[in-house]
Each structure stands twice: as C-alpha cells, then as structure tokens.
Amino acid sequence: MSKIPSITLNNGVEMPQLGFGVWQVADDEAFTAVGHALEAGYRSIDTAAAYENEAGTGKALAASGIDRGELFVTTKLWNSDQGYDATLRAFDASLSKLGLDYVDLYLIHWPIWWRGETVNTYRAFEKILADGRAKAIGVSNFQPHHLEQLAAETSVVPAVNQIELHPQFAQAEARAYHAQHNIATEAWSPLGQGKDLLDDPKIAAVARKHGVTPAQTVLRWHIQLGNIVIPKSVTPSRIKENIDVFGFELDDEDLASIATLDSGTRLGPDPETSDL
Ligand code: NAD
Numbered sequence: 001m002s003k004i005p006s007i008t009l010n011n012g013v014e015m016p017q018l019g020f021g022v023w024q025v026a027d028d029e030a031f032t033a034v035g036h037a038l039e040a041g042y043r044s045i046d047t048a049a050a051y052e053n054e055a056g057t058g059k060a061l062a063a064s065g066i067d068r069g070e071l072f073v074t075t076k077l078w079n080s081d082q083g084y085d086a087t088l089r090a091f092d093a094s095l096s097k098l099g100l101d102y103v104d105l106y107l108i109h110w111p112i113w114w115r116g117e118t119v120n121t122y123r124a125f126e127k128i129l130a131d132g133r134a135k136a137i138g139v140s141n142f143q144p145h146h147l148e149q150l151a152a153e154t155s156v157v158p159a160v161n162q163i164e165l166h167p168q169f170a171q172a173e174a175r176a177y178h179a180q181h182n183i184a185t186e187a188w189s190p191l192g193q194g195k196d197l198l199d200d201p202k203i204a205a206v207a208r209k210h211g212v213t214p215a216q217t218v219l220r221w222h223i224q225l226g227n228i229v230i231p232k233s234v235t236p237s238r239i240k241e242n243i244d245v246f247g248f249e250l251d252d253e254d255l256a257s258i259a260t261l262d263s264g265t266r267l268g269p270d271p272e273t274s275d276l
Helices: 027-040 054-064 084-098 118-130 144-153 172-180 201-210 214-225 236-243 252-259
Strands: 006-008 014-016 044-046 072-077 103-108 134-140 160-164 184-188
Touching: 027 054, 027 236, 054 072, 054 084, 072 084, 084 103, 084 118, 103 118, 103 160, 118 134, 118 144, 134 144, 134 184, 144 172, 160 172, 172 184, 201 214, 201 252, 214 236, 214 252
Parallel strands: 044 072, 072 103, 103 134, 134 160, 160 184
Antiparallel strands: 006 014
16 A cells, blocks of 8 residues: 655644545445545545535545544535635535534635635634534635735634646645645646546656656646645556555656746636636
8 A cells, every 4th residue: 555645734733635525426435435445545525515425535544443542524605605604604514514623724715805704714714624523624726915915814724725626727826825835735636637648648658658647647746846636536556556656766867858848827716707
C-alpha cells in the first residue's frame, strides 16, 4: 500500500496530499466507491453538501472500522446556505448526514461575493473552528482578490483554497499567491475530468518513459508541484491506480513538456461570473 505524504496546513493540521473526490457519485454508489478507496489506502475524502452523498460517504467511513483520527474528511457549504445563521444550520446538517462530530476541513464552495454574505459566512466558519467542530477551515474557487477581501475583514487565514487545476489550467498566479500567504492549493478536476488531457500525446510520452499510465503521470505532476489532489473514480482498478503515484519521479524535461499544455482553459464555471 502506498504511503501518502501529508501537507502541513497553516494551523498545524496534517492533510494527506492525495485524497478521493466524490462529485457526481450518487449516494449509494458513494458508499461503495469510498469503501473501495479506503481499502486501497486513501484516508482523505472530499465531499460536499451539494454532492448529496454525505450520508453514503459517512456510512462507508463508519463501515470501514478505521479510527476517526486516521481519516481526513472534507465537506463544503453550498451557496444557498451562505450567511452566518444559515451556515451554522447547514454545517449541523452536514455533520449529521456524515454521522460525525467534527470534520477535518470545511470549505466555502464558491465565493458568490456579489450576494454580500461571504464574510458573514466565513465568520460562522471561524466559530465552527473555534468550537473544534472543524479542524481547519478554508475556501474553494476563490480568486486572489477574494482572498484579499476576506483577509481585510476576518482573522483566520484559510488553510486551503480548492480550485480547478490541471495541466491545461495550471493556475500559476493563484498558486504563487497561495504560497505567499501560506494557503495550501488543492486541485479539483486534477485529471481534467478524464477528458482529452489523458489522451494527450505529450502526457502519453512521459507516461511511457516511466512505465506508468497517463492518469498517474498527471497526478505525479500535481504531487511534485506541491498540490493537494482529490481524483475521482468509481472503478476499483482506477481507484488503486490513482493512489499508486509515489514510486516514480518526473524529471525537469517531463515537467517542461507538461508545462506546454497550459492553455488557460477552464472545464468548470468561472468564479467571477457564474451564479450557481
Ligand atoms: P477528475 O479530474 O478527478 O476526473 C475524474 C474522471 O476521470 C472520472 O470520472 C473518470 O472518467 C476519469 N478517470 C479517473 N481515474 C482515471 C484513470 N486512472 N484512468 C483514466 N480515466 C480516469 O474530476 P472531478 O471529479 O471533476 O474532480 C475530482 C474531485 O474534485 C471531485 O470528485 C470533487 O471532490 C472535487 N471537485 C470540486 C469542485 C469545487 O468546486 N470545489 C469542482 C469539481 C470537482
């Protein structure tokens, strides 16, 4: 079983650098998929209220018999629950669905800053953190200017910003900003959603050179950049493949070749404009 390195977050909490994402996985399927992931050695699971699979995820965590202290559970607050009181209520609901008394990381799913509730929402997150019901708090899909605005009005620096990031959308500016401010970068859709990125001839060439698969090549690229990654799959063989990325290393030539794929093209919504 692979040993997964951890990233020390800005409040000292250790987070596995590689975890398992469950977006677009139905609740009952999440029970099975998370079970396979835990069996394969994953200890960090990324869900969200909006994925509607916190209950299935929680059941799989309980059924695994793994000590709570060894698990790292992330969930996210959905946009319609932004606001101080609504956040506290939504957090209670998430904990109850997960069957847990704390989460390791709680994230604001999208900034939706224009609704005017983001700062109040984050103040509720600070209370949840102070009460010990989340070990760390953070954000998702925040641009550097959102992080600046948050820093001006709140006191806890987000431990993590979870953003779309893969070789075709490498987010150099955001990563540099996070590094400067001691915010860990977590990559969503790290495999580019399994679309054309995994068929790219440059990825194939690097994969061949190391005797690994395209998915492993891309995940290794993230690991060497220092990103936290949460690839998703419901296929047991792929779940195992995606965690087996700690036995080889990309060299400078490989990294330079992969860097040429950055076209600045998003797969998902633009946090500046999308009102989800
Ligand atoms: P991903 O980049 O992890 O790609 C997943 C897809 O890639 C799978 O559905 C499958 O089709 C394919 N795949 C997986 N392993 C493979 C392998 N070994 N070989 C070939 N194909 C493979 O995409 P994702 O699910 O969008 O992102 C991962 C996680 O990030 C999500 O599950 C979720 O937890 C999180 N996420 C967060 C946000 C956010 O707004 N915060 C948005 C999207 C996703």
